[in-house]
Amino acid sequence: xxxxxxxxxxxxxxxxAGQTGVTxxxxxxxxxxxxxxxxxxVNLTTSPSLDVWTSGEANSGQLGSGVSVESITRVRDxxxxxxxxxxxxxxxxxxxxQDTLAKLETIINEPSENGLRSAMDQFWGAWEDLxxxxxxxxxxxxxxxxxxxxVDTAKSIDRSMTQLKNDLSSQLTSRVSEANxxxxxxxxxxxxxxxxxxxxxxxxxxxxxxxxELSKLVSINVEERSNGVLTxxxxxxxxxxxxxxxxxxxxxxxxxxxxxxxxGTMDSIRTVESYQRKLNEMVKGFVFGDITVEIPAGSNLxxxxxxxxxxxxxxxxxxxxxxxRIGWSLKEDENGNSQAGASLFLGDETNFEIASLEVNPAIKxxxxxxxxxxxxxxxxxxxxxxxxxxxxxxLIGKLRDQGVTIDGDTSxxxxxxxxxxxxxxxxxxxxxRQMTNYETALLATDNRRQSVTGVSLDEEMANLIKYQHAxxxxxxxxxxxxxxxxxxxxxxxxx
Amino acid sequence: MRITQQMLHQxxxxxxxxxxxxxxxxxxxxxxxKLLQRPSDDPFGVSKSMNLKSxxxxxxxxERNTTNASLWLDETDQVIKQTVNVLHRARELAVQGNxxxxxxxxxxxxxxxxxxxxxxxxxxxxxxxxGKYLFNGQKTxxxxxxxxxxxxxxxxxxxxxxxxxxxxxxxxxxVTADKLFGTADDETNLxxxxxxxxTSLRSGESVPLEEMEKGLNRILTSWAEVGAVAxxxxxxxxxxxxxxxQLTSMLSKVEDVDYAEAITKLKSEESIYQASLSVxxxxxxxxxxxxxx
Numbered sequence: 001x002x003x004x005x006x007x008x009x010x011x012x013x014x015x016x017a018g019q020t021g022v023t024x025x026x027x028x029x030x031x032x033x034x035x036x037x038x039x040x041x042v043n044l045t046t047s048p049s050l051d052v053w054t055s056g057e058a059n060s061g062q063l064g065s066g067v068s069v070e071s072i073t074r075v076r077d078x079x080x081x082x083x084x085x086x087x088x089x090x091x092x093x094x095x096x097x098q099d100t101l102a103k104l105e106t107i108i109n110e111p112s113e114n115g116l117r118s119a120m121d122q123f124w125g126a127w128e129d130l131x132x133x134x135x136x137x138x139x140x141x142x143x144x145x146x147x148x149x150x151v152d153t154a155k156s157i158d159r160s161m162t163q164l165k166n167d168l169s170s171q172l173t174s175r176v177s178e179a180n181x182x183x184x185x186x187x188x189x190x191x192x193x194x195x196x197x198x199x200x201x202x203x204x205x206x207x208x209x210x211x212x213e214l215s216k217l218v219s220i221n222v223e224e225r226s227n228g229v230l231t232x233x234x235x236x237x238x239x240x241x242x243x244x245x246x247x248x249x250x251x252x253x254x255x256x257x258x259x260x261x262x263x264g265t266m267d268s269i270r271t272v273e274s275y276q277r278k279l280n281e282m283v284k285g286f287v288f289g290d291i292t293v294e295i296p297a298g299s300n301l302x303x304x305x306x307x308x309x310x311x312x313x314x315x316x317x318x319x320x321x322x323x324x325r326i327g328w329s330l331k332e333d334e335n336g337n338s339q340a341g342a343s344l345f346l347g348d349e350t351n352f353e354i355a356s357l358e359v360n361p362a363i364k365x366x367x368x369x370x371x372x373x374x375x376x377x378x379x380x381x382x383x384x385x386x387x388x389x390x391x392x393x394x395l396i397g398k399l400r401d402q403g404v405t406i407d408g409d410t411s412x413x414x415x416x417x418x419x420x421x422x423x424x425x426x427x428x429x430x431x432x433r434q435m436t437n438y439e440t441a442l443l444a445t446d447n448r449r450q451s452v453t454g455v456s457l458d459e460e461m462a463n464l465i466k467y468q469h470a471x472x473x474x475x476x477x478x479x480x481x482x483x484x485x486x487x488x489x490x491x492x493x494x495x
Numbered sequence: 496m497r498i499t500q501q502m503l504h505q506x507x508x509x510x511x512x513x514x515x516x517x518x519x520x521x522x523x524x525x526x527x528x529k530l531l532q533r534p535s536d537d538p539f540g541v542s543k544s545m546n547l548k549s550x551x552x553x554x555x556x557x558e559r560n561t562t563n564a565s566l567w568l569d570e571t572d573q574v575i576k577q578t579v580n581v582l583h584r585a586r587e588l589a590v591q592g593n594x595x596x597x598x599x600x601x602x603x604x605x606x607x608x609x610x611x612x613x614x615x616x617x618x619x620x621x622x623x624x625x626g627k628y629l630f631n632g633q634k635t636x637x638x639x640x641x642x643x644x645x646x647x648x649x650x651x652x653x654x655x656x657x658x659x660x661x662x663x664x665x666x667x668x669x670v671t672a673d674k675l676f677g678t679a680d681d682e683t684n685l686x687x688x689x690x691x692x693x694t695s696l697r698s699g700e701s702v703p704l705e706e707m708e709k710g711l712n713r714i715l716t717s718w719a720e721v722g723a724v725a726x727x728x729x730x731x732x733x734x735x736x737x738x739x740x741q742l743t744s745m746l747s748k749v750e751d752v753d754y755a756e757a758i759t760k761l762k763s764e765e766s767i768y769q770a771s772l773s774v775x776x777x778x779x780x781x782x783x784x785x786x787x788x
Contacts, residue, residue, distance in 0.1 A: 105533045111544050117548065121549050124553070125556045129556075129559070132560060132563050388636065394665065397659065401662045414546075415546075422541055424535075425541050428533075428534065429535040446505075455501070456497065457783065458500075461782070461787060
């Protein structure tokens with residue numbers, strides 16, 4: 001026969017289980033919107049039963065002793081976690097790339113009426129206007145301004161690209177240090193988990209959150225050891241980053257890593273560099289690239305290159321600068337001789353940089369140094385330009401459609417720029433699409449994960465009521481036992 | 496599948512975001528009238544549109560050039576016409592001078608008039624338009640015949656004044672003095688023949704007419720050439736106008752918004768967005784909490 005007070009104990013256990021259930025539901029509800037939180041559930045089990053005498057069988061019967069709380073666990077699917085980590089790494093990579101390409105598109109600023117294309121068109125147009133009026137000073141002023149506008153536009157694009165590159169470099173540094181700080185935090189949590197044991201639900205959630213944030217930055221492999229601590233390795237070369245409670249390798253920004261936004265940032269820096277180089281080569285080709293021009297018969301060139309009087313001659317020159325120097329300007333030297341055209345642009349041909357390119361200051365000061373003519377004559381011992389000749393201006397205007405050596409290949413500047421823009425467009429388009437795809441995939445995984453680990457308020461409310469009723473009923477057991485005891489103690493003894 | 500409030504919230508927000516994004520895109524198209532905002536909208540289209548714009552800019556330049564060329568040719572035409580009129584009068588006088596019944600004073604008067612006409616022709620030869628001498632080749636800042644006897648030396652330039660009218664074609668529009676009046680050593684040089692006419696009138700010799708006829712023929716040939724070039728320029732100008740129209744309509748096809756389509760789309764995106772708002776407002780409001788009292 002069991003103790004009279006057995007039912008009191010049983011009721012107490014029921015009360016306790018009910019209360020744990022209510023508290024856990026409360027915890028879930030309170031953390032419904034906490035990042036990385038996974039819902040917790042109370043696992044109840046019957047407490048060990050007592051052997052009691054029963055008449056029916058040879059063996060003794062079993063009398064229930066109530067309920068006990070076996071564990072409180074979080075509901076989580078490790079497989080979905082791994083999938084989520086992989087996908088968020090890829091998304092991190094592509095979202096940096098996409099962001100960079102979109103910024104490049106804004107920098108290139110095409111199609112528009114104030115981009116580089118329109119600046120170049122205006123520049124060519126200005127030369128053709130000069131060809132129509134070879135001795136006109138206003139037409140020269142327009143050339144000067146349009147050359148300046150071209151340089152300004154190219155420089156501003158180049159500057160923005162440098163700026164973007166610098167931004168990305170500092171982003172890379174900060175992302176790497178962010179990754180290192182996650183590694184430290186994971187190690188700290190590993191230590192705490194080692195002390196508190198594997199059922200530290202909230203710590204586990206916190207650690208999973210850090211691992212997820214880390215996997216957005218870089219591709220990693222995660223393994224859980226039997227004592228609950230994590231080992232984290234780089235996916236690219238298996239370098240150990242975290243081994244339980246110690247840090248393996250500290251990440252550096254010059255290290256090759258795969259996946260994640262760190263790789264995305266590295267790739268983006270390379271992309272920006274490649275477009276900047278293309279632009280640089282294009283402008284270099286414009287100023288210094290090899291061109292062959294057809295000089296009309298009867299011209300005489302300012303640099304003394306001999307040309308035929310009877311037929312057109314093919315003359316090789318170095319870019320627009322070289323072409324301009326074979327012409328005669330309106331400016332005369334101290335002896336009264338007409339001067340050759342000055343270099344239109346100043347820049348370093350061997351280490352060409354758009355940033356240091358400028359319109360020749362001498363021309364900015366005196367636009368008579370702009371040459372339009374390919375003929376001069378000797379008048380009283382002085383070499384004088386024939387100012388009505390506009391052949392040079394026409395030749396320069398025609399460069400619009402002419403092939404120039406750009407980066408070793410011959411292509412025309414207009415088409416080079418167009419193909420650069422459409423290449424950028426195609427690349428951006430791909431990255432947009434990739435990002436949308438990965439976003440959708442990640443969302444689907446996250447949805448499935450949410451379906452497992454997320455807190456459903458409806459469910460929690462139902463649980464709350466369930467536990468509340470259980471609690472009430474357990475309380476009733478205590479009351480009933482109390483009444484039983486009252487019968488025994490008060491009624492039976494009073495007699 | 497177990498659905499949680501967070502999932503509902505997340506997907507509603509995402510869908511609203513997507514709908515708003517599409518709504519924004521189409522409304523941008525409607526308000527700017529342009530299909531292409533950035534290269535990734537249509538990489539090929541953007542490159543095509545850039546190409547068309549550059550071609551259009553070049554064409555507009557060529558159109559300006561043809562206008563300049565036409566102006567130059569018109570002026571040339573006018574001056575040659577006047578010169579030819581004067582020459583006809585001079586020939587009449589020369590023929591008259593050959594009539595045997597003229598007195599010396601009559602011949603002197605005729606010689607006087609021919610001299611006058613010669614001077615007038617020299618003025619025509621030195622015509623300046625927009626500050627430029629028409630018949631002095633590329634030396635447009637100097638007259639071809641600065642002095643009365645300049646015709647005896649070749650004082651003029653024969654360089655071409657040409658205007659580019661397409662990427663491969665430039666048209667020479669000027670006529671140089673040698674083609675109109677003849678070179679210095681040419682017997683049919685108009686100034687030379689006219690001077691001969693006056694001298695023979697004064698000296699009573701027979702007036703030479705043959706050279707003059709030849710000279711007149713040369714100037715008429717050049718005149719006809721000017722007319723032919725002018726016609727050519729005119730037809731090129733028309734062609735440029737046509738091709739401009741064509742290019743503009745091609746450009747418009749590539750980058751302009753079809754308003755009927757765009758506005759219909761805008762309306763539909765708008766209603767989709769509003770529907771997603773109203774659905775979201777219903778979904779995220781209620782949970783079991785609202786029903787348990």
